Amino acid sequence: MNKISVLLILVGAIGISVYLGLSFVNIPIADNSSSWKPVPIGYAQGEYGLQMQKATSARDALGSRLMSQLTGAIESDGPQGAVGICSTIAPQLATQIGNEFDVSIGRTSHKLRNQSNVAPDWMQDVVDGLVEEPSVFAKADGSIAAAYPIRIAAACLLCHGDPDTILQDVQDQLIMHYPEDQATGFGLGDLRGWFWIEVAGE
Numbered sequence: 194m195n196k197i198s199v200l201l202i203l204v205g206a207i208g209i210s211v212y213l214g215l216s217f218v219n220i221p222i223a224d225n226s227s228s229w230k231p232v233p234i235g236y237a238q239g240e241y242g243l244q245m246q247k248a249t250s251a252r253d254a255l256g257s258r259l260m261s262q263l264t265g266a267i268e269s270d271g272p273q274g275a276v277g278i279c280s281t282i283a284p285q286l287a288t289q290i291g292n293e294f295d296v297s298i299g300r301t302s303h304k305l306r307n308q309s310n311v312a313p314d315w316m317q318d319v320v321d322g323l324v325e326e327p328s329v330f331a332k333a334d335g336s337i338a339a340a341y342p343i344r345i346a347a348a349c350l351l352c353h354g355d356p357d358t359i360l361q362d363v364q365d366q367l368i369m370h371y372p373e374d375q376a377t378g379f380g381l382g383d384l385r386g387w388f389w390i391e392v393a394g395e
């Protein structure tokens with residue numbers, strides 16, 4: 194073996210160990226949830242007007258379609274039947290409206306009935322603080338996220354009211370579908386939870 198090949202082997206070995214060493218260096222990965230920054234709603238309406246419109250239109254659509262499905266189901270199957278219908282229809286409607294408006298949308302609460310309605314990370318402070326006003330967040334890539342409060346109306350008490358006033362049949366259905374249900378005991382006008390919407394940048 195001549196000097197040149199010894200040198201080449203040495204250089205190669207150093208190169209490989211530097212490469213391996215580098216691959217162990219920890220490169221921090223951006224944490225998406227913490228890069229959402231709260232923005233004042235007035236500012237958001239000016240700066241992100243079209244996205245804000247998309248967010249409120251999607252919220253209105255989900256709210257009104259849920260309401261008509263719910264009243265239809267109560268009329269045809271009674272409130273106890275509506276519990277079962279609600280459990281399949283509500284998540285489907287959220288997906289369908291998300292596709293229609295090109296947003297991600299859902300409902301969440303500080304007192305969950307359906308555990309899969311858990312809040313997205315960016316709205317943890319809204320849930321913990323029981324924020325009763327609309328809240329808007331923005332990310333550096335131009336996307337926005339908004340949370341809008343949902344209040345208890347008279348029709349909601351059938352399934353979210355005081356446990357003593359909820360019909361036995363309804364209670365049976367609730368326990369069957371949602372053994373961990375926390376969403377009873379609300380009164381008229383109470384904060385029940387929030388619609389949340391994420392809208393990508395234009």
Ligand code: HEC
Binds near residue numbers: 273279305306385
């Ligand atoms: C017929 C019974 C029934 C009625 C009436 C009803 N809900 Fe619900 N609610 C449910 C069921 C069942 C779920 C869980 C299904 C789902 O959304 O995933 C639910 C879930 C929710 C959620 C999602 C958060 C969570 O806890 O999972 C919100 C918010 C909510 N209801 C608000 C309301 C409001 C506001 C009204 C009145 C306008 C209302 N509900 C009327 C049965 C009902």
